[in-house]
Amino acid sequence: MHIYQRQNYIPILEKLFKGKIVIIYGPRQVGKTTLCKEIQKKYPDSKILVCDDPIIAKSLEPKSIDELRKIFDNKKLIIIDEAQRILNIGLTLKIIIDNDHEIQIIATGSSSFDLANKVNEPLTGRNWKFYLFPLSIKELSLEYGSTLSSKLMELLIFGTYPEVVSSTENKKEILKSLASDYLYKDLLSYDGIRKPKIIFDLLRLLALQVGNEVSYNEIARTLSINRDTVRSYINILEQAFVIFTLPPIHKNKRKEISRLNKIYFYDNGIRNALVDNFDMSEGRADIGALFENFFISEKIKQHYYNNTESKLYFWRTKQGQEIDFVEEYRGGEEYKIFECKWKDQIQKIPPMWQKKYKNYQAKLIHKDNIFEYFVNNK
Numbered sequence: 001m002h003i004y005q006r007q008n009y010i011p012i013l014e015k016l017f018k019g020k021i022v023i024i025y026g027p028r029q030v031g032k033t034t035l036c037k038e039i040q041k042k043y044p045d046s047k048i049l050v051c052d053d054p055i056i057a058k059s060l061e062p063k064s065i066d067e068l069r070k071i072f073d074n075k076k077l078i079i080i081d082e083a084q085r086i087l088n089i090g091l092t093l094k095i096i097i098d099n100d101h102e103i104q105i106i107a108t109g110s111s112s113f114d115l116a117n118k119v120n121e122p123l124t125g126r127n128w129k130f131y132l133f134p135l136s137i138k139e140l141s142l143e144y145g146s147t148l149s150s151k152l153m154e155l156l157i158f159g160t161y162p163e164v165v166s167s168t169e170n171k172k173e174i175l176k177s178l179a180s181d182y183l184y185k186d187l188l189s190y191d192g193i194r195k196p197k198i199i200f201d202l203l204r205l206l207a208l209q210v211g212n213e214v215s216y217n218e219i220a221r222t223l224s225i226n227r228d229t230v231r232s233y234i235n236i237l238e239q240a241f242v243i244f245t246l247p248p249i250h251k252n253k254r255k256e257i258s259r260l261n262k263i264y265f266y267d268n269g270i271r272n273a274l275v276d277n278f279d280m281s282e283g284r285a286d287i288g289a290l291f292e293n294f295f296i297s298e299k300i301k302q303h304y305y306n307n308t309e310s311k312l313y314f315w316r317t318k319q320g321q322e323i324d325f326v327e328e329y330r331g332g333e334e335y336k337i338f339e340c341k342w343k344d345q346i347q348k349i350p351p352m353w354q355k356k357y358k359n360y361q362a363k364l365i366h367k368d369n370i371f372e373y374f375v376n377n378k
Helices: 009-015 032-040 054-059 065-072 089-099 112-119 137-158 162-166 171-185 196-208 216-223 227-239 253-258 268-275 287-305 351-356 370-376
Strands: 021-025 046-050 077-081 104-109 127-131 243-246 261-265 311-316 322-329 334-340 360-365
Touching: 009 021, 009 032, 009 127, 021 032, 021 089, 021 112, 032 046, 032 077, 032 104, 065 089, 089 104, 089 112, 104 112, 137 162, 137 171, 137 268, 137 287, 137 370, 162 171, 171 268, 196 216, 196 227, 196 261, 196 268, 216 227, 227 243, 243 287, 243 311, 261 268, 261 287, 268 287, 287 311, 287 322, 287 334, 287 370, 360 370
Parallel strands: 021 104, 021 127, 046 077, 077 104, 334 360
Antiparallel strands: 243 261, 311 322, 322 334
């Protein structure tokens, strides 16, 4: 299996053995276990416990610190993989951190709605949170260098899951497996999912609306369910790292709450698997939407990996003036705005934006400069 250098690797190492538990969130198959094994190489006095095995998960339910030490074989670095499988995992972690300051725990979880709910209260102020996503442009550039630009269409269509990027022949099959098995394994075991078919239909609808404002009322009517169910399922999909929402920015905060969000996928390949379209042609009708999804998902990765202190939005007026991506800094004192277009063109800042928002920097991202932008900028 190919090993990619991950942006989180050094930051995680820097947090070890400083009195807090390290938690790594992310979807299945993005490389959390691989990252942990790379970290483990730095610490021979370590052990990985994979909790997909129900016997291991059961053994880590809350018990005395002496019993836990026996399970850990007196190792100093313990990696608990798929920790959300453990009943009352937060209490187990609290027992460890309260009673043995020499043990460093790294816990990974592929379903943040589960693991976060179980650890937030017991571990308040006692953990570092990291997120791992499909490979970023920055990470890919470390592997492919200047040849990366030739892979743009491939990345737009098949996405950046490590196994997919590494494969030379079976990208479609791997993606379909991810979209049908690994991706939904946590979702369908969650109590909030009452009708599995509905969530598949919802995902397909969202895949077809990438880059557009999404009406929960319209989706509810299409799927013959109520609006609250739509909202609940979208929230679950967000917390499972399948999709993310981008809210609108508005000077009137009350209006901002009432406006429609946009919804994007963390990975283009998963999106294309949902609509079963792997056409590599630049002439495909959704090429602009694919490029926009790719760019904005990269911005989300950049935001998390660099701990950027900004709020993220899009901007659109009733008259149709629009900005694809907005970074708000210092409570609205400064902005960075981005337009993403498949082809290079003259960037036009909407007059209404110029009237309402004064202190901003603008950037046009297109197919010929996207890699340069993400490789050279934090």
